Amino acid sequence: MSQLGEIQQAILNDDLGAVASLDVPESYRGVTVHKDEAGMFEGLESRDKDPRKSLHVDEVPTPELGPGEALVAVMASAINYNTVWTSIFEPVSTFKFLERYGRLSPLSKRHDLPYHVVGSDLSGVVLRTGPGVHNWKPGDEVVAHCLNVELEGPDGHNDTMLDTEQRIWGFETNFGGLAEIALVKANQLMPKPGHLTWEEAASPGLVNSTAYRQLVSRNGADMKQGDVVLIWGASGGLGSYATQYALNGGAIPVCVVSSPEKAEICRKLGAELIIDRNAEGYKFWKDEHNQDPKEWQRFGKKIRELTGGEDPDIVFEHPGRETFGASVYAARKGGTIVTCASTSGYMHQFDNRYLWMNLKRIIGSHFANYRESWEANRLIAKGLIHPTLSKTYSLEDTGQAALDVHRNAHQGKVGVLALAPEEGLGVRNHELREKHIDGINAFRNV
Structure with a gap:
């Protein structure tokens, strides 16, 4: 049996104490993009770029373990939009990110390679820890958040997201979670929720923490009870968590979706106010260069019909260019537009009169710090927020999983199995699981 096979077998047999005595393999399989293929999609529109052509499953060397770091045997991972960006x-x-990181120090030079092992989520078991790691040991069952920080300068010590060397693991660093082994900093680790399977536990990390900071944290919109929250893509990876946080926090979500099936998912979560943007036929852009303010107005009227005449206190933004003008218009006077992404384009346009004359605010929100990520994971572990996993692929089919996300042909989160040989493994707390099984399975096979 191979070294990785021995590690896998020990984990599957719940013999986690044996992990420390097993040798770490010299190589492992990881999902990669190749530096010499970076120009393969030149001249194509974004929608025509196919991650199946650029994402490979390669045998790669196990990286050197440095101070403050951990090697994790990855049981499962998940697809985020940053993996789509990497793949296209x-x-x-x-x-370019890896080259820049490689210039920082001799240790970070490890990341500057002709291949990039991608992925910003994982669940798994700690294999080894480097010098200076005291809170984690081999055999610990963990999930990882994706904030990579150096914290050598002063800027990040109030909010680590402001660290001058803040990066997203598996996107701006190498050795990510779509692999059999991953390299993380020890302060990325959090306890695996015991009532979830490996693939369920791997799926919330990035999007759950992002939604928590964006909507709940004082660093984001600082949502309060009774707030009307407009949520774009409310059944998707980010929006499904925003919807749950709004409902849990006593807010009133207005869920924007693109199909009756997605509307039904929001209803299953407990939301009542739903806009099917395709059924309503909203076209916020007349052409490539000009938006249609009359469509903003029609959209705002629809929101007020649902809320009894109230405009949104908070707009949860992530589509970007396609929707941003409508978002700025729709927010109430003094309201907040909080944005964490631009999946439809980065160059936003909006009518600034609606912003300045109505005293609205635009807040940029990027992932989450360790405290916010820990709190978001704690809510998962307590069964107060549920994973939104809809489908799981094998490591070999990661390209297809990324294509699903790229084409929005998915609901919630799409998972990927690594060392876990099948779905349904890794549950420790069956009583808590049974209590929340409907919530856990809300997105399954939709």
Whole structure:
């Protein structure tokens, strides 16, 4: 049996104490993009770029373990939109990130390679820890958040997201979670929720923490009870968590979706106010260069019909260019537009009169710090927020999983199995699971 096979077997047999005595393999399989293929999609529109052509499953060397770091045997991972960006080399090739990181120190030079092991989520078991790691040990069952920080300068010590060397693991660093082994900083680790399977536990990390900071944290919109929250893509990876946080926090979500099936998912979560943007036929852009304010107005009227005449206190933004003008218009006077992404385009346009004359605010929100990520994971572990996993692929089919996300042909989150040989493994707390099984399965096979 191979070294990885021995590790896998020990985990599957719940013999976690044996993990420390097993040798770490010299190589493992990881999902990669290749530096010499960075130009493969030049001249194509984004929608025509196919992640199946650029994502490979390669045998790669196990990286050197440095101070403050951990190697994790990855049981499962998940697809985020940053993996789509990496796979289609937009807006820039992520090898530029690795080159920049490689210049920081001799240790970070490890990341500057002709291949990039991608992925910003994982669940698994700690294999080894480096010098200076005291809170984690081999055999610990963990999930990882994706904030990579150096914290050598002062800027990040109030909010680590402001660290000058803040990066997203698996996107702006190498050795990510779509692999059999991953390299993380020890302060990325959090306890695996015991009532979830490996693939369920792997799926919330990035999007759950992002939604928590964006909507709940004082660093984001600081949502309060009774707030009307407009949520774009409310059944998707980010929006499904925003919808749950709004409902849990006593807010009133207005869920924007693109199909009756997605509307039904929001209803299953407990939301009542739903806009099917395709059924309503909203076209916020007349052409490539000009938006249609009359469509903003029609959209705002629809929101007020649902809320009894109230405009949104908070707009949960992530589509970007396609929707941003409508978002700025729709927010109430003094309201907040909080944005964490631009999946439809980065160059936003909006009518600034609606912003300045109505005293609205635009807040940029990017992932989450360790405290916010820990709180978001704690809510998962307590069964107060549920994973939104809809489908799981094998490591070999990661390209297809990324294509699903790229074409919005998915609901919630799409998972990927690594060392876990099948779905349904890894549950420790069966009583808590049974209590929340409907919530856990809300997105399954939809």
